Amino acid sequence: MFQFPTVDPIPLPAPVWLFKLLHIVTLTLHLTAVQLILGGVTVAGIWNFFGREGSSLKEASNSILKKLPTVMTYVINFGVPPLLFAQVLYGRALYTSSVLIGLYWIGVIVVLTLIYFLLYRSVDRANEGKAWWGYGIVIFAGLMYIAKVFSINMTLMLRPEDWQAIYAAGGGLGTSLPTGDPTTTPRFLFMLAGGIGLSGAAMTVISGFGDEKDTTKDVLRRWGGILAALFIALQGGAGLWVYNSQVAAVKAGLFQDPMFAYAIYAWAGLLILSVVAAAAAAFGSASRARLTSTATVLFGVLATGAFTLLRDRIRDVTLLSKGFDVWDRTVVANWSVVLLFLGLFVAALILIGYILFAIARSARQMALGATVPGQEQMMNEVLERHDDQ
Amino acid sequence: MNYPFWDVPVLSGGGVIGLIAVYHLLIALFAVGGGLYLPIAERKAIREGREDWLRVLRRHAKFFLVLTAAFGTTSGVGIWFAIGLANPEATSTLIHNFVFGWAIEYVFFIVELTMAAAYYYTWDKIDRGLHLKIGYIYAASSFLTLVIINGILTFMLTPGETWLSVAGSGNEASVFWYAFFNPTYFPSLVIRTLIAWSLAGIWALVTASRIDGFAYPGLKKQIISWSAKWLIPAFVLVPFCFLWYLAMVPESNRQLLDLGISTIGQGTFTQVTRSALITVMTSATIIALVYFVAVRNSRSFNLGWAISILLLALAATGATEQAREMLRKPYVIGDFMYSNGVRKYEVAKFNSEGYLAHSIWKSKDTSSMTDVDRGELMFRGQCGACHTQTGYRGMSVLLKDRDERSIENIVGMLHAYNDDSPYRKYMPPLVGKDDEMKALVAYLKTLPAKPAK
Numbered sequence: 015m016f017q018f019p020t021v022d023p024i025p026l027p028a029p030v031w032l033f034k035l036l037h038i039v040t041l042t043l044h045l046t047a048v049q050l051i052l053g054g055v056t057v058a059g060i061w062n063f064f065g066r067e068g069s070s071l072k073e074a075s076n077s078i079l080k081k082l083p084t085v086m087t088y089v090i091n092f093g094v095p096p097l098l099f100a101q102v103l104y105g106r107a108l109y110t111s112s113v114l115i116g117l118y119w120i121g122v123i124v125v126l127t128l129i130y131f132l133l134y135r136s137v138d139r140a141n142e143g144k145a146w147w148g149y150g151i152v153i154f155a156g157l158m159y160i161a162k163v164f165s166i167n168m169t170l171m172l173r174p175e176d177w178q179a180i181y182a183a184g185g186g187l188g189t190s191l192p193t194g195d196p197t198t199t200p201r202f203l204f205m206l207a208g209g210i211g212l213s214g215a216a217m218t219v220i221s222g223f224g225d226e227k228d229t230t231k232d233v234l235r236r237w238g239g240i241l242a243a244l245f246i247a248l249q250g251g252a253g254l255w256v257y258n259s260q261v262a263a264v265k266a267g268l269f270q271d272p273m274f275a276y277a278i279y280a281w282a283g284l285l286i287l288s289v290v291a292a293a294a295a296a297f298g299s300a301s302r303a304r305l306t307s308t309a310t311v312l313f314g315v316l317a318t319g320a321f322t323l324l325r326d327r328i329r330d331v332t333l334l335s336k337g338f339d340v341w342d343r344t345v346v347a348n349w350s351v352v353l354l355f356l357g358l359f360v361a362a363l364i365l366i367g368y369i370l371f372a373i374a375r376s377a378r379q380m381a382l383g384a385t386v387p388g389q390e391q392m393m394n395e396v397l398e399r400h401d402d403q
Numbered sequence: 404m405n406y407p408f409w410d411v412p413v414l415s416g417g418g419v420i421g422l423i424a425v426y427h428l429l430i431a432l433f434a435v436g437g438g439l440y441l442p443i444a445e446r447k448a449i450r451e452g453r454e455d456w457l458r459v460l461r462r463h464a465k466f467f468l469v470l471t472a473a474f475g476t477t478s479g480v481g482i483w484f485a486i487g488l489a490n491p492e493a494t495s496t497l498i499h500n501f502v503f504g505w506a507i508e509y510v511f512f513i514v515e516l517t518m519a520a521a522y523y524y525t526w527d528k529i530d531r532g533l534h535l536k537i538g539y540i541y542a543a544s545s546f547l548t549l550v551i552i553n554g555i556l557t558f559m560l561t562p563g564e565t566w567l568s569v570a571g572s573g574n575e576a577s578v579f580w581y582a583f584f585n586p587t588y589f590p591s592l593v594i595r596t597l598i599a600w601s602l603a604g605i606w607a608l609v610t611a612s613r614i615d616g617f618a619y620p621g622l623k624k625q626i627i628s629w630s631a632k633w634l635i636p637a638f639v640l641v642p643f644c645f646l647w648y649l650a651m652v653p654e655s656n657r658q659l660l661d662l663g664i665s666t667i668g669q670g671t672f673t674q675v676t677r678s679a680l681i682t683v684m685t686s687a688t689i690i691a692l693v694y695f696v697a698v699r700n701s702r703s704f705n706l707g708w709a710i711s712i713l714l715l716a717l718a719a720t721g722a723t724e725q726a727r728e729m730l731r732k733p734y735v736i737g738d739f740m741y742s743n744g745v746r747k748y749e750v751a752k753f754n755s756e757g758y759l760a761h762s763i764w765k766s767k768d769t770s771s772m773t774d775v776d777r778g779e780l781m782f783r784g785q786c787g788a789c790h791t792q793t794g795y796r797g798m799s800v801l802l803k804d805r806d807e808r809s810i811e812n813i814v815g816m817l818h819a820y821n822d823d824s825p826y827r828k829y830m831p832p833l834v835g836k837d838d839e840m841k842a843l844v845a846y847l848k849t850l851p852a853k854p855a856k
Contacts, residue, residue, distance in 0.1 A: 017763040019405040023746075024499035027576040036506075083472070087516045090476050094483075094509050101487070101495070102502050109491035113407045116488045120419065123481035130473040177407075181764065186410025186783070188488075348576040351503040358510045366517050369537060373521060376529035 016174035016336045019106045025344040026102065028352050033099050038326055041096035042319040045205075047089040049318065052157055052206060053213025054082050057241060059150030067143075073230040074237075076140040078217065083133045090126070103340050104171065107333065111171035114180045116188025118163045129156035165202045169195045172332045197259045204252035204321075207245045212314045214241030215288065218295040218307030235303050239296025242310055243289045246317075250285045253321065260328060267331030274327045281320035288313040404762040404784030405744070406491040413794030415787070416489025421728070423485050425721040427478035429602065429713075432595065432720075434471040434515070436603030438545040440633060441467065441522070442538030444607075447629075449531055455622050461526050463610040468523045470606075472516060490788060492744035493735045500575055500582060501555050508551040514544040549599065553592045554583035560731045561586040561652065562739060570739050571748050590648035597637040597644065598720075604633030605689070605716050608697055612709035616702035624701040631693050638690050653737070656730050659828055678726035685719040732829035735788075741831030743788045750834050758784065758835035778846025781839055785831070792850055799850040810847050814840050 026033065058078035065071030101108055112119045132153050136146035170176070170192055184190035217238025221231040257265065269275045288310055295306040330340055409416045441464055448456035486494045498505070518541035525534060562570070565581035575582070607630035614623040649657060659675045692712050697704045735742045745753065752761075759765065759780055765772070782798075790796045802810060816824050818840050820832035833840065 019763065020761075022495045022499050023571060023573070024496060024575050025573050026499070027502060027579070084520050087472055087476070087520060090480060091509065091513050091516055094480065094512075095506060098498065098502060098505055098509075101498050105491070105495050105498070109406050109487055109495065112484075113409045113488055113491065116409045116411075120481070120484055120488060123423075123477055123484055126480070127474060127477040130477060131469070134469045134473060178764075181407045186408060187412065188409065344573060346573055346576045348503075348579050351576075351579050355503045355506045355510070358507055362510045362514050365514060365540070369518070369521065369540065372533055373525055373529055373537075376533050377525070379530075380528055 018174060018338055019110060021106060021343070025346040027346065027348050029345050029347065030103065030341050030343055032352070033103050034326065037096050037099035037103070038319070038322050040092060040099070041326075042315070042322045044089065044092035044096055045322060046212065046315050046318050047085055047092050049205065049209040049212040050085050050216055051082060051089050052161070052209030053211065053241075053245075054078050054085065054216070055150060055153050055157060056210055057213055057217070058082070059147050059154060062145060062150060063147040070227065070229040070233045073226055074217075074233040077220065077224060077226050077230065077234065078213075079133075079140055079146065080137055081220065083130070083137060086130050086133055090130075103343075104329070104333070104338075107171040107174070107338060108167075110177060111167050111173075114170060114177060114184060114188055115163065115167060115191055116184075118188065118191055119167060122160050122163050125156045125159050129153045132156075161202060161205060163191075165198050165205075166191060166195075168329075169198050169201070172329060172336070174336055174338075197256065200252055200255040200259050204249060204256050207249040207252050208318070209245075211242050211245035211247075211249055211288070211292075212311070212318070214238045214243075214245060215292060215295075215307065215310040215314045218242065218292070218303065219311055222304045222307065232300075235300065235307070236296050239292045239294075239307070239310070242292035242314070243296065246285055246288045246292065246314065250282065253281070253285075260332075261335075263335045264328055264331045267334070268324070268327055271327070274324060277320050277323045277327075281317055281324065284313045284317035284320060288317060404758070404764055404780065407764050408783040408787050409488040410783060410787060411489075411791075413791060415789070415791045415795045416485070417789060418795050420482065420485045420489055421721075421725070423478055423481045425717065425724055427475065427482055428720050428724065429717055430470055430475035431479060432549075432599040433467075433602045433606045434475050435545045435549050435596070436599035436601070436633070437467050437471070437606055438515075438519075438538075438542040439600070440603035440607060440630075442535050442542060444629070445538060446535055449535075455619070456626065459610065459614065459622070459626060463607060464523045464526065466610055467606075468519050471519065476512075476516070490735060490744055493740055496736060496740060497555060497559070500579070501558070504551055504555055504579075504583060508548050511544045511547040511551065515541060515548060518544060546596070549595060550592065553595060554585070554588055557587040557591045558582050558585050559735065560656070560727070560737050562737050567738055571746070586651040587648055590644055590651055594641055594644045594648060597641055601634040601637035602716060604630045605693075605712055607633070608693070608704075608712060609706070609709040611697075612704055612706045616704065620702050623704070627697050627701045627704060631698050634690060634693060638686065641686075652730065655828070656732075656737075659730060659732065662828070675726050675729035678722040678729060681722035682719050682726065685715045685722065689715045689719065729829070733827070733831045743785045743831050745785070745831060745834055750832055753834035754836065756836075758839055774842040774845035775849055777839065777842035778844070781833075781835060781843040782846055785833055785835075785843075798847060802847060802850060807844065807848055811844050814844050814847070 058075045061071045061075035062079070065073075065075055129152070132149045136149045136153070139146040139149070170180070173192075173195065176192060180190055180192050215238065217234045221234035221238065224231075226234075257268075260268075268278070291306050291309040291313060295303050295310055298306055333340060411419055414422075441460065444460055445457065447453075448460060518537050522534070522537045522541055525537070558566075563581055563585040565578050566575065566585070569575055569578055608627060611623060611626045611630060614626065616623045649660070660679065662676075689712055692708070692715070696708050697712070731737060731742075733741055735744070738747065740746050759777060762780065762784065765780065786798070790798050790801075793799045805813070813826075814833060817826055817830060817833040818835075820827060833843065835843075
């Protein structure tokens with residue numbers, strides 16, 4: 015058994031199972047957004063480089079790009095709750111591993127700010143009809159950096175046996191980026207493949223909306239479907255690699271609880287369904303594309319949920335094998351605060367849904383030829399005032 | 404030293420938090436104030452039929468979106484990363500106490516950022532009434548994020564008697580709302596709201612400064628004058644609110660400010676007083692510049708002037724935050740946890756059982772370590788939160804004129820922590836057994852003395 019920092023004396027304000035549920039749900043949303051940004055930048059950047067001016071490939075590239083700043087907003091905002099809940103449950107390990115790579119960890123913020131800003135700048139360039147793939151390379155490199163640091167931190171927190179040596183090597187500032195964990199590379203590639211796959215699925219969906227030319231929509235649908243089918247299948251292979259890279263105790267632990275065994279089968283099944291739906295979206299009839307593309311994304315997100323659950327199990331089993339039982343916590347719940355949070359969360363989703371619905375309805379009315387309500391009257395008033403002057 | 408110590412040379416971990424926090428506040432408070440500024444200005448423009456205003460506001464909305472999303476959101480996460488690195492023990496306490504407070508804040512963030520994007524991207528594409536409604540929802544949700552985070556920030560200075568009475572008992576969750584609505588909650592909320600409104604006006608001046616004052620003199624003057632009015636509530640009311648705030652701060656903390664004011668004549672006034680004076684001076688300069696340079700000479704008011712005002716606002720924000728932090732000394736969580744992460748109720752335990760005995764961050768058994776090795780661990784764990792070796796509050800400078808006896812005296816005073824100790828107002832006690840104090844002295848002696856610059 016290994017030594018961990020002592021647990022915080024303040025008990026948990028809600029049961030462990032609730033924190034785990036919230037963690038897994040919010041992490042699923044976060045990882046979905048992460049995959050979309052990762053794959054979106056990769057594919058759109060490559061298409062922007064190869065696409066000729068005015069070509070469908072170029073237009074498809076810009077169409078994807080313009081959605082990425084909003085995706086990035088959700089990458090960050092959906093990323094906060096799971097990290098928060100992880101700090102509550104695993105803080106003793108997670109704070110430690112973060113400090114051990116402190117310089118790289120805080121560097122994530124600098125890189126994140128830069129790439130977020132460059133996303134907006136890329137959209138500006140696209141709007142001006144200019145190529146933006148140069149920015150795309152920097153954004154991609156930044157995302158790779160963040161993905162790598164996160165992969166290392168989330169695996170380093172499971173390696174208390176190495177902490178002392180890394181702390182000594184890092185000189186306190188956290189300049190030593192540890193290597194040698196056999197699970198880091200497969201986890202990293204797993205996310206990258208999933209990113210391109212899920213982004214491909216999202217492309218098939220956006221091909222059904224927007225005011226792009228039909229040829230551009232066709233590129234998004236066909237190539238999106240092909241990428242989704244190919245890379246989701248590759249993610250399955252990377253998933254096997256992730257599994258094989260675990261030590262025997264973790265592999266065995268995964269199957270001890272039937273729920274997680276079912277989750278493995280569910281994940282594999284959902285991947286197969288995603289691949290089939292993506293292929294149907296790419297090669298099937300365009301009239302059914304909305305159904306098949308929605309199905310691809312739905313299966314992809316559910317598969318993300320399944321592997322998030324498995325990921326959580328791998329962490330718990332690994333930590334347990336080293337003396338850290340996440341379920342062994344004192345709980346003194348304050349349900350009034352918990353219920354307030356859950357109530358507000360539901361209310362927020364309803365509010366956002368209502369506003370998005372109202373926007374869609376209003377935008378549709380506007381697209382039918384009406385001016386902005388109130389604008390015509392305003393313009394008349396402005397003209398009258400100018401006449402008076 | 405429950406966690407490994409994040410040793411940032413020259414700057415210190417606290418310095419990293421401070422830099423990110425000041426930069427974040429300038430943007431985050433703009434998100435709150437600017438969120439209200441935009442729909443109110445849009446409503447005014449629509450009512451008065453000002454299409455030219457709407458064009459400027461649309462540009463301001465984009466600036467607002469990029470600034471608050473790309474820089475505000477990431478720097479907010481940055482503070483969180485930094486506090487987890489620089490003081491994991493205190494961060495853990497806050498998170499265990501307020502995890503659902505933070506979760507609620509992020510619910511509001513999701514609404515806020517969704518509305519921010521919707522507000523900009525739907526400009527002129529949807530019904531204007533709906534567009535305004537989105538703006539107001541944005542304003543409400545961004546204000547609510549302040550309502551939540553203000554409870555956690557003020558808790559750190561004044562956790563309140565109710566929470567302190569159960570702290571350490573395991574029943575902290577039962578008094579969540581007492582901790583949240585702590586003594587300084589309301590004055591702080593009003594002050595921050597007023598500052599947010601004034602920052603909305605200051606940032607709007609940045610956009611307004613880019614209007615061609617010779618081509619559109621009327622438009623530029625009107626927008627500058629209207630934006631400048633957003634500074635008035637803060638400059639009228641903040642002094643009174645500050646007195647209200649001070650009245651709610653414990654007497655012991657307030658003494659730091661009183662001490663500083665009473666010793667101004669001798670030039671030895673405390674850091675909290677110095678910071679407060681900088682706030683007053685920069686604020687007065689801002690109001691003067693806004694009136695004389697922006698409002699009175701709007702036509703030639705350019706980006707350089709706007710940035711200058713913004714930098715003054717940055718200085719004022721930084722100084723105010725510094726004063727607030729210093730006011731909290733020697734605690735990171737008032738009357739509960741010292742700034743080095745040692746809980747007040749743990750002092751006796753560490754003094755009898757030893758400080759390093761409770762740390763796993765030793766590369767080898769303490770018995771086989773030299774005094775200097777153990778002293779360095781003591782320094783990292785107990786001094787490093789506020790002092791560096793050679794940089795910010797560098798010990799090599801602070802101890803440069805002191806011999807071994809003198810260093811022993813200081814360490815001894817901080818260890819004894821008597822009621823009449825002059826250090827007690829702003830420094831935590833040094834905890835540990837006598838041999839650990841000797842080890843610390845041995846280490847401090849090794850720090851190279853450099854002449855003060």
